[in-house]
Amino acid sequence: MKGGSLMKTPDYAQGFWNPYVAGVALGLVLLATFYLMGTGLGASGAVARTAAVVAHSVAPQAVETNGYFKEFYKPGGKHPFVNWMVVEVLGVFIGGLVAVITARRFRPGVGRGPHAGVVPRLVLAFLGGIIGGIGTRFAMGCTSGQALSGGATMAVGSWVFMMVVFATAFCAAYFVRREWS
Amino acid sequence: MTGPLFLQGAFGYEISLVIALVIGFFFGFVLERAGFGDSRNLTSIFYFRDMRVLRVMFSALSTAMVGLILLSWIGLFDYSVLLEFSLLDTYLWPQVVGGILFGLGFVIGGYCPGTAAVGVVSGKLDSIVFLLGMIAGVWIFAYGFSFWGPFYKFSDLGRITLWQVFGTSKEAMAAIVVAMALIAFVLAWLGEKWHPYDK
Numbered sequence: 001m002k003g004g005s006l007m008k009t010p011d012y013a014q015g016f017w018n019p020y021v022a023g024v025a026l027g028l029v030l031l032a033t034f035y036l037m038g039t040g041l042g043a044s045g046a047v048a049r050t051a052a053v054v055a056h057s058v059a060p061q062a063v064e065t066n067g068y069f070k071e072f073y074k075p076g077g078k079h080p081f082v083n084w085m086v087v088e089v090l091g092v093f094i095g096g097l098v099a100v101i102t103a104r105r106f107r108p109g110v111g112r113g114p115h116a117g118v119v120p121r122l123v124l125a126f127l128g129g130i131i132g133g134i135g136t137r138f139a140m141g142c143t144s145g146q147a148l149s150g151g152a153t154m155a156v157g158s159w160v161f162m163m164v165v166f167a168t169a170f171c172a173a174y175f176v177r178r179e180w181s
Numbered sequence: 182m183t184g185p186l187f188l189q190g191a192f193g194y195e196i197s198l199v200i201a202l203v204i205g206f207f208f209g210f211v212l213e214r215a216g217f218g219d220s221r222n223l224t225s226i227f228y229f230r231d232m233r234v235l236r237v238m239f240s241a242l243s244t245a246m247v248g249l250i251l252l253s254w255i256g257l258f259d260y261s262v263l264l265e266f267s268l269l270d271t272y273l274w275p276q277v278v279g280g281i282l283f284g285l286g287f288v289i290g291g292y293c294p295g296t297a298a299v300g301v302v303s304g305k306l307d308s309i310v311f312l313l314g315m316i317a318g319v320w321i322f323a324y325g326f327s328f329w330g331p332f333y334k335f336s337d338l339g340r341i342t343l344w345q346v347f348g349t350s351k352e353a354m355a356a357i358v359v360a361m362a363l364i365a366f367v368l369a370w371l372g373e374k375w376h377p378y379d380k
Contacts, residue, residue: 009231012219019236022215026237027244029207034249035258036200038185038267041208043295047312051319068326084201089298091205092212096299099213108304111220111291125220125307128290129314130321132283136294137322138333139279140272143293144208148238150269152245154343154354157271161280168284173227176289177378180224 012111015103030152037084040149044136046089048072049080051133056080068137113180124179184258188266209299218303220291220311227288228378232369239362246355260351268340275333290314 016022033040052072056063063069072080080086100106112121136142139161141150147165150158173180183189187197215237216222225231252258287293290311292300297315300308326333344354 010221012221013216013225013231013233016216016222016233017214019215019233020240022211023237023240024244026208026211026215026241027248029204029211030241030245031248031252033204034245034263035184035252036186036204037197038188038263040245041204041295043293043298044315047294047315048319051316051323054316055320055323066323066326067330068323082198084197087198087201088205088208089295091202091207092209092295092298093205093302094202095206095209095211096213096218097209097302098206099210099299100218100303103213105213105218106302106304108306110307111300111305112307113221121307122310125290125292125310126314126317128286128288128292129311129316130286130318132286132290132293132311133315133318134322135279135282135284135286135318136315137279137319138275138329139283140276141269142283142295143238143287144295146269146276148242148245151242152249153263153268154246154351154358155269155271156338156341156343156346157273157276158269159343160271160273161276161283164277164280165284165287168281169227169288172285172288173224177228179289179291180221180228181378 015105026148027152030148033149034153039084040145040152041088042085042141042145042149043089043092044133044142044145045083045085047133048137049083049086053080113178115181116179121179124176183256184252185262185267188262189259208295209302212296212299213303217296218299218308219305220300220307223293223296224288224291229372229376230379232373235365235369239365243359243362246358250352250355264340264342268342271338271341272334273336273338275335278332286318 030041049072052063052069064073110118110121139146146158147162151162182191216233223234226234249258253260292308292311297308297311344351347354
């Protein structure tokens with residue numbers, strides 16, 4: 001899809017599936033998940049569990065008594081990584097890797113606008129990760145779990161989340177336009 | 182067999198983990214093929230350069246939504262099980278606040294969690310840094326949990342759907358969502374012609 005008559009499609013946007021085809025394929029994966037499991041896809045839950053496990057390796061007591069992390073460390077419970085979503089995200093890494101290799105698309109680098117520096121971009125990636133990470137905990141999910149999966153089942157909170165995410169990002173985009181231009 | 186299979190006891194927990202791996206494989210594969218392993222393709226939507234995120238997400242959402250209704254029509258999916266046991270709960274205000282933070286994190290950081298995983302295997306250093314930032318964000322959330330814990334479960338509206346809010350049937354609501362998606366696809370095309378940031 002071209003950005004406009006004067007713009008050429010850049011390298012990094014070439015060679016992918018038609019977005020509607022990719023969307024229908026993704027929708028069928030989601031549909032299969034609902035049919036098999038009754039729940040949808042997810043991702044941020046695995047990040048939260050990773051954060052808990054890493055913190056637990058350093059300060060087990062503090063994590064087990066923490067008001068939020070203790071739900072991952074119930075007495076007699078399974079290890080936090082023995083979890084549907086953690087295994088699913090492991091599959092995402094493997095499936096993504098196979099897709100990258102078969103398309104010969106492994107290109108090490110830092111995704112940034114043509115006039116943005118590497119260091120500022122990495123600082124902003126970290127900062128964005130922190131803010132987004134906190135956001136996923138309040139929203140109890142992210143683009144996969146809430147927007148896509150909750151959205152497909154027409155859950156009210158998921159639609160509210162999705163609308164707020166995109167409204168905020170479209171407004172905030174102006175202030176970080178140099179990062180991406 | 183009528184789904185959802187796992188919730189109705191068709192197979193056990195170990196099998197569900199095998200399914201998780203297979204489902205995740207296809208999820209990751211399709212995300213990569215959609216172009217979502219690169220932060221530039223994900224943030225282009227916010228500058229009206231390339232609206233592929235909107236096209237992929239809205240067509241995926243519509244496919245699964247309509248698919249679930251069709252499956253329930255032919256008796257292959259029991260929608261009432263989903264509504265009773267697994268529909269995501271609505272926590273209105275925490276999800277508004279979470280949405281604001283997540284939207285900021287998305288455009289500043291360049292990824293969301295699932296796409297960052299695909300970014301990592303595509304060799305993108307910024308996606309690794311983004312994921313490390315997310316882990317730090319979860320630590321901050323957990324550290325301050327005694328402070329914002331009460332808000333975290335505030336305004337719990339339970340398992341509530343759009344069609345219940347708007348007082349219609351789920352089929353009518355799905356038709357409205359599909360119509361919204363089609364309008365959004367036209368607006369996306371117009372937005373790309375406009376591309377205000379590149380003039």
